[in-house]
Amino acid sequence: GAGVSQTPSNKVTEKGKYVELRCDPISGHTALYWYRQSLGQGPEFLIYFQGTGAADDSGLPNDRFFAVRPEGSVSTLKIQRTERGDSAVYLCASSPTGGWAGELFFGEGSRLTVL
Amino acid sequence: QQQVKQSPQSLIVQKGGISIINCAYENTAFDYFPWYQQFPGKGPALLIAIRPDVSEKKEGRFTISFNKSAKQFSLHIMDSQPGDSATYFCAAGGNEKLTFGTGTRLTIIP
Numbered sequence: 001g002a003g004v005s006q007t008p009s010n011k012v013t014e015k016g017k018y019v020e021l022r023c024d025p026i027s028g029h030t031a032l033y034w035y036r037q038s039l040g041q042g043p044e045f046l047i048y049f050q051g052t053g054a055a056d057d058s059g060l061p062n063d064r065f066f067a068v069r070p071e072g073s074v075s076t077l078k079i080q081r082t083e084r085g086d087s088a089v090y091l092c093a094s095s096p097t098g099g100w101a102g103e104l105f106f107g108e109g110s111r112l113t114v115l
Numbered sequence: 116q117q118q119v120k121q122s123p124q125s126l127i128v129q130k131g132g133i134s135i136i137n138c139a140y141e142n143t144a145f146d147y148f149p150w151y152q153q154f155p156g157k158g159p160a161l162l163i164a165i166r167p168d169v170s171e172k173k174e175g176r177f178t179i180s181f182n183k184s185a186k187q188f189s190l191h192i193m194d195s196q197p198g199d200s201a202t203y204f205c206a207a208g209g210n211e212k213l214t215f216g217t218g219t220r221l222t223i224i225p
Contacts, residue, residue, distance in 0.1 A: 004158070031211075042121075042204045042215030043159065056211055091158055098211060103149070106158030 002026075004107035006092050012113045013082055021077040021110040025094030032075050033104060034067055035091040043091055049075060050098050082114045119207050121216025128223055134192040136219045138205035141186065147208030148181060150190045151215075152201050159204060163190070195223045 005024040013019055025032050031050055035043035045059040049069045057067070064082075069075040079086055089109040120139045128134045136150075149164035165172045165179040165188065172179045178191040192199055200223050206213040 035213075040218070042119075042206070042217050043213075045212045045214070048211050059212070093158070103161040103164070104213070106160065108156065108158050 004092055004094055004105055006090075006107040006110050008110055009108065010111045010113075012115065014115050015082060015084060017082050017114075019079045019082055019112060021079075021090050021112070023075045023077070023092030023094075023107060025073060025075070025092070026105055027073075029094035029096050029105070030072070031095040031098030032069060033093040033095070034075070034077050035093065035106075037089045037091055037109065039088075046077075046090075048098075055098075079112075082112075084114050087112055087114045119205060119214050119216045121205050121219060123219060124217070125220040126222070128195045128221065130195060130197060130223055130225050132195050132223075134195045134199065134221055134223070135189060136203055136205070136221070137187065137189045138207075138216050139185075139187045140207045140214075142207070142209065142214075143186070145207035145209045145214075147213075148179065148188050149206050149208065149213070150177075150179065151204045151206060153204065153218075154201050162203070192221075195221075197223045197225065199223050 007022045033048050034046040037043045047067050048056045052072045064080045067077045089111045091109045093104040093106045150162045151159035152162045153159040163174050163177045176193045181188040202218045202220050204218050205216040
């Protein structure tokens with residue numbers, strides 16, 4: 001596709017359930033990022049992949065959050081035992097190379113609501 | 116400190132006027148300062164960015180002014196148009212991470 005694709009666009013779940021959010025980056029982009037945006041706030045960094053490996057996962061709030069990118073393209077953000085405080089828009093972005101030589105291209109996000 | 120402080124929270128400007136949004140940062144290791152524009156239901160899109168080795172960058176109607184000693188930077192939108200109505204985020208980059216401000220909701224009125 002032309003841009004970063006995220007699915008689902010909306011996800012409503014119950015407290016304690018497991019959730020997976022998927023990101024399809026722009027073809028050929030080696031760098032992939034996950035951010036979280038709470039209502040009325042700016043995006044908050046979660047994790048950065050360069051290729052298949054997580055180069056920086058320092059933004060993951062706790063061990064309930066995990067992300068993978070097994071083939072260096074599609075990435076999945078996994079949230080275990082969801083809590084109401086996890087409700088937010090989860091944004092994925094990709095970049096041709098990483099670093100500040102290339103801009104970040106964001107998807108439209110996956111809106112997660114935990115009841 | 117990783118904070119980026121952004122003001123104002125909301126801004127109303129008449130069509131044709133100048134919109135000015137300000138940001139301040141604390142971490143001197145930041146070396147990349149982009150501004151993003153976000154429309155409702157969409158992801159942020161890069162508007163313009165600057166590095167700390169220059170004090171100003173202009174692209175069309177959009178200008179970033181950067182003051183390294185004060186650790187401040189600002190976005191100026193000249194000849195503001197209704198289509199510019201959106202939320203604007205400043206950000207500061209270091210080590211592959213962007214730290215975003217809290218956003219400014221800009222409304223351009225006829």
